[in-house]
Amino acid sequence: MILLRSHQLKPKASLEDIFAEDDVLGLLDVAPLKPRSVPVDLVSNQFGDIVAFFEQHGRAPQNSYSADMSEKLLARRLQAIRTDPDQCRALSGQDIHGLLAGIEVVGSVAEKHEQYHAKDVAAEAVNASTVDTSELVTSLDDIFADDDLGLLDFDAPDIFSMQHVPREKKALPxxxxxxxxxxxxxxxxxxxxxxxxxxxxxxxxxxxxxxxxxxxxxxxxxxxxxxxxxxxxxxxxxxxxxxxxxxxxxxxxxxxxxxxxxxxxxxxxxxxxxxxxxLGDKLLLPNDAPIPSGFVYVLATKSTDPILMPFKQHLYKIGFTEGAVEERIKHAEIDKTFLQAPVRIITTFQCFNMNTHKLETLVHGFLAKQRLDITLKGVDGTSYAPREWFHTPLATILEVIHHILDGTISHYRMDNTTGKIVAKKTTEGA
Structure with a gap:
């Protein structure tokens, strides 16, 4: 036989009993609702800035070229408000200077600033209030012109103005x-x-x-x-x-x-x-019109560089120029070709109907072993090797030039031991 133990059921607690119990955790402590804040009237605040500008300057803000960015923004806001009848009615209480109608009320502020032209602004306001701006948009230019927030105003040059970019120059032949x-x-x-x-x-x-x-x-x-x-x-x-x-x-x-x-x-x-x-090897020499080809010159240096002192007794430069030699050496002090020092003209040869550059090359080739073989440091700190200076007696240089000019240089050679020109040995009778 099974015995069932009966349990005495407790009465259920009511909501009052539950709320009457101690709220140890503070779950029922609810802060009262805060009253809603008055919504900010953005348009009213913006119009207040416009009124303040008028009272400070005695005129409405203008969207002119000379105006700064803040004045341009105020001018665009005023223009936008004027074209909206609902906003004009809502702000009529704040419009103590007649800005929305475009007509100023004559008062102490207006008397101090007589430069404000009420008629022009009134006409602009009347026209703006009677025209539907949507009908004026016929092109992209109209859209860009209707920039109330001044997003398209740039005090700096626009992106289409090229600055600090070298223009490409197309050279003509x-x-x-x-x-x-x-x-x-x-x-x-x-x-x-x-x-x-x-x-x-x-x-x-x-x-x-x-x-x-x-x-x-x-x-x-x-x-x-x-x-x-x-x-x-x-x-x-x-x-x-x-x-x-x-x-x-x-x-x-x-x-x-x-x-x-x-x-x-x-x-x-x-x-x-x-x-x-x-032309082959033929040389053109018109009998009645000798053509000057330029000058071959021999120079000595006046440099005081200690490195050049051991060579200075017989150190000469051989070169050519189309114009005057004096003009060629005018800036010798800054020209590495002249060892960046003054030079002295030893002698010059004017050539006619011949290739003076080839003449210079022949002289340099004949005196190749006597070429100055040193490295110098320029006034800019860079190193260079002079290629047209030779350490050889002046008589030898003059003799080489004369043999080239009279066409007999092929009969001679340079004795590199003595530094003198000697005749080549013939093979006759060998």
Whole structure:
């Protein structure tokens, strides 16, 4: 037999009993609701700023070129409020100066600032309040012009103003930019006649120009259908990696041009009919018109550099120039070619109808063993090796030049032991 133990059921607690019990954890402590804050009237605050501006300056803010950014913003806000009838009615109580109607109330503020033009502003306000702005938008320009918040105002230059960016300069070809009439073309005319006669008779020939052909003073070419003559070449330009120098070119149409070597060669390559005249070993010497080719000069240095003292007794520079030697050495004190020191002219030779650059090369080659082989430090701190200075007696240098000019240099050689020129031994009777 199973005995069931009966349990006495406790009466259920009511809500009052539950809330009447001690709230140890403070669960029923609820803070009273805070009253809602009055919503901020943004438009009213903005209009208050506009009223303050008027009272300070005696005029409404203007969206003019000379106005600063803050005034422009106030002007746009005022214009936006004027075009909204609801906002005008809501702000009528604050409009003590008639800003919304565009008419100022004459008072103490207006009397102090007589420059404010009420009629212009009134007309602007009336027009703005009677026109639906949506009807005025017909293009992108209208949209950009209706910038109430001034998002498109830039005090700094806009992004389309190029600053601190070098403009690309498209250089014109030398022959177009600097070609001019040759004042003494009569001296060169016989040369062109000789070349044309030689081409017709087969003594000379034309070849399509290629880089390996190169150019020297005395060469002829055909560029854009015009025959040209390389009269002279200036000093090599060191800023170029490959050889480049300013050439004096004379053309058979009576013009001349000072053109860069690289510009000439590139122009001939681009020209499908560009040709070089192959003269062989023939030297053109018009009897009635000797053409000055330039000057070969010999200089001595006045440098006091201690490194040069052991060589100074027989130290000479050999070079050539198309113009006057005095002009060439004018800035010797800052030119590494002249050891960055004053120089003294020993002698000069004026050459006619010959390649002076080739003459200089022959002299340098003949005296190669006597070339000054040292390294000097320039005034800018960089090191350099002089290439046109030779440590040899002056008599030897003059003798080499004379033998080259009279065409007998092939009969002599340099004795590197004595530093003198000696005649080559003949093989007759050997």
């Amino acid at each position: 030398d022959e177009i930019a600097q070609r001019q009439p040759c004042p003494d073309f009569a001296r060169f005319a016989p040369l062109f006649e000789t070349v044309k006669t030689g081409l017709q008779g087969g003594a000379f020939s034309l070849v399509r120009y290629r880089n390996e052909h190169g150019f020297q003073v005395g060469d002829f070419f055909i560029l854009n259908g015009v025959m040209g003559y390389v009269h002279s070449a200036g000093a090599r330009l060191d800023q170029y990696e490959r050889y480049n120098a300013r050439l004096h070119l004379v053309f058979d149409n009576g013009t001349e041009l000072h053109m860069l070597y690289q510009s000439l060669t590139q122009g001939l390559i681009r020209d499908k009919e560009g040709r070089k005249v192959m």
